[in-house]
Amino acid sequence: LSWQNVGIAATLLGFNVLLSLWLGLGLSTSLIVAAVRCVVQLTVLGMVLKQIFLTQNPVYIFGMTLVLGVLAAFEVTYWRSKRRFPWMFHGTLAAIMGSALMVALFGNAYSLNMSPAYTATKFIPTIGMLFGNCMIGVSIGMGSVMDSLDTHRDRVEAMLCYGATRWEVTQPVVVEALRTALLPTITNMSITGLISIPGVMTGWILGGADVLQAARYQQIILFMISASTASSTLFAVVFCAFTLVDGSPKLRLDRLIFRK
Known part of the structure; x- marks a missing residue:
């Protein structure tokens, strides 16, 4: 395929763009910027991955993994969330990196039969998909926690006044956020x-792979996505809830910083 x-x-x-201009959606500029970003980012990513695939150097592989994880945590903390709190970036990074890394290594080693498990041609695309889905889950989950504690602050403070523990107050919030x-x-x-x-299945089929093999590969990826999203979201929402309800226990909505 060419640039044409x-x-x-x-x-x-x-x-x-025409639809946005016609209905006054105000999205035309954002759409153009997003399209340009898409082209630039994917082109740069392709150039970087080409070199990493050629060298198969573990330092480059895990370095690329760290960069992707940091970018995912930054996206959640500073772009997707309307509010943030102290150490939100660090907690998000730990949740996404820890969950995706463990699931990717396990899945590549035992489900995809890769040796070593960090073989670049499989590991980097796989963990990239896990990061993307973890990012969505963590963003939705933490947003739900912040909304719930803010909306039901009177009920939360009443429970605390009657002697409820930190976990008793935050458990319903965490459960709803995870759901x-x-x-x-x-x-x-x-x-x-x-x-x-x-x-993933479409890519394999277009690449000429056996259809049933492509289906099995897609099944494995979906199960890995489900596991990494659940574990990363669990860590993130508990971290968020325990930051906004401290060990006293006391509701600390004053820790929320609204994005300008």
């Missing part, structure tokens, strides 16, 4: 193969 092919596909975005955050992943698994053909 990419340019032809990009003309399809004209409909989105909300994991619903997209569950929905995605339930419709895969029935309504939609997912990206």
Whole structure:
């Protein structure tokens, strides 16, 4: 494929721009910026990955993993969230990196039969998908915790006044946040193969792989995504809840910083 092919596909975005201008959505500039970012980011990523795949150096592989994890945590903390709190970036990074790394190494070693488990051609694309889904789950989960504690602050403070423990106050909030955050992943698994053909399977088929092998690979990836999203979201929402309800225990909504 050439840049001409990419340019032809990009003309399809004209409909989105015209729709935004016609209905006054105010999204035309954001759409163009997003499209430019998409092209630049994927081009740079392709150039970097090409060199990493050629060298198969573990230092470069895990260095790339760290960069992707930091970018995911930064996206959640400073772009997706309207509010943040002290150490939110660090907690998000630990949640996403820890969960995705463990699941990726386990899945590559035992499900995908890769040796070593960090073989660049499989490990980096896999952990990239895990980071993307963890990022969505963590963002939704922490947003739910902050919204819930803010909306029900009177009830939370009343429970604390009557002697409720930190966990007794935060448990319903954590449970609801997890339920909300994991619903997209569950929905995605339930419709895969029935309504939609997912990206990984599509890529394998377009690359000429056996269809059944592509289906099994997609199943493995979906199960890895589900596990990493659940574990990262659990860590993140508990971290968020315990930051906003301290060990006293006391509700600390004053720790929330609103994005300007």
